[in-house]
Amino acid sequence: GAGVSQSPSNKVTEKGKDVELRCDPISGHTALYWYRQSLGQGLEFLIYFQGNSAPDKSGLPSDRFSAERTGGSVSTLTIQRTQQEDSAVYLCASSLARQAGGGTFFGPGTRLTVL
Amino acid sequence: DAKTTQPPSMDCAEGRAANLPCNHSTISGNEYVYWYRQIHSQGPQYIIHGLKNNETNEMASLIITEDRKSSTLILPHATLRDTAVYYCIVRVENAGNMLTFGGGTRLMVKP
Numbered sequence: 001g002a003g004v005s006q007s008p009s010n011k012v013t014e015k016g017k018d019v020e021l022r023c024d025p026i027s028g029h030t031a032l033y034w035y036r037q038s039l040g041q042g043l044e045f046l047i048y049f050q051g052n053s054a055p056d057k058s059g060l061p062s063d064r065f066s067a068e069r070t071g072g073s074v075s076t077l078t079i080q081r082t083q084q085e086d087s088a089v090y091l092c093a094s095s096l097a098r099q100a101g102g103g104t105f106f107g108p109g110t111r112l113t114v115l
Numbered sequence: 116d117a118k119t120t121q122p123p124s125m126d127c128a129e130g131r132a133a134n135l136p137c138n139h140s141t142i143s144g145n146e147y148v149y150w151y152r153q154i155h156s157q158g159p160q161y162i163i164h165g166l167k168n169n170e171t172n173e174m175a176s177l178i179i180t181e182d183r184k185s186s187t188l189i190l191p192h193a194t195l196r197d198t199a200v201y202y203c204i205v206r207v208e209n210a211g212n213m214l215t216f217g218g219g220t221r222l223m224v225k226p
Contacts, residue, residue, distance in 0.1 A: 004158075035216075042202070043159065043216035091158050093214075104214060106158030 002026075004107035006092050012113045013082055021077040021110045025094030032075050033095075033104070034067055036088040043091065049075065082114045119203045124221040127197075133190040135220050137203030140184040145207050148179060150188045151214070152199040159202065159216070162188065193224045 034046040045059040127133040149164040
């Protein structure tokens with residue numbers, strides 16, 4: 001596709017369950033980011049992948065959160081033992097390696113609701 | 116990334132110019148000013164960016180003061196579809212491309 005895609009668009013889960021969120025970046029983009037946005041709040045950085053380098057995990061809120069990027073393309077964000085405070089919209093973005101911030105493209109997000 | 120300060124909300128009449136201010140008094144010489152917006156239920160969208168010269172594209176104009184401590188995003192003829200949260204971000208170009216979002220300005224365009 002032409003843009004960043006994410007799936008599912010909506011996810012409702014019960015507290016304590018694990019969830020996986022998927023991101024398909026724009027083809028050829030080597031940089032991939034995950035952000036989350038709680039209701040009425042700004043964007044919160046979670047993790048950043050750049051090519052084959054070790055990811056920047058400095059934004060992950062706890063060890064229940066992890067992400068991987070296979071083959072330098074698709075990324076999966078996993079949240080284990082979900083809590084109600086994990087409810088948010090999870091946004092994925094991608095860009096070329098040395099593109100300025102103007103070239104960062106965001107997906108539509110996955111709305112996660114933890115009951 | 117340097118921090119920015121924006122008013123939390125603004126109103127604008129449809130068809131009029133929307134002028135969105137941003138203060139970035141601690142900006143460094145190699146940091147750019149970027150503007151993004153987020154329309155309800157969508158991901159952020161890039162608008163424009165600049166270093167020290169004023170910039171214009173099909174979406175907006177960016178006016179940066181000579182001392183670079185503040186800037187203004189101008190939507191020349193606001194429409195209802197411009198209602199969104201507008202984020203002003205300062206960052207070094209190619210700094211891992213990570214964007215640090217603050218609270219932004221919620222612009223409400225009214226008929």
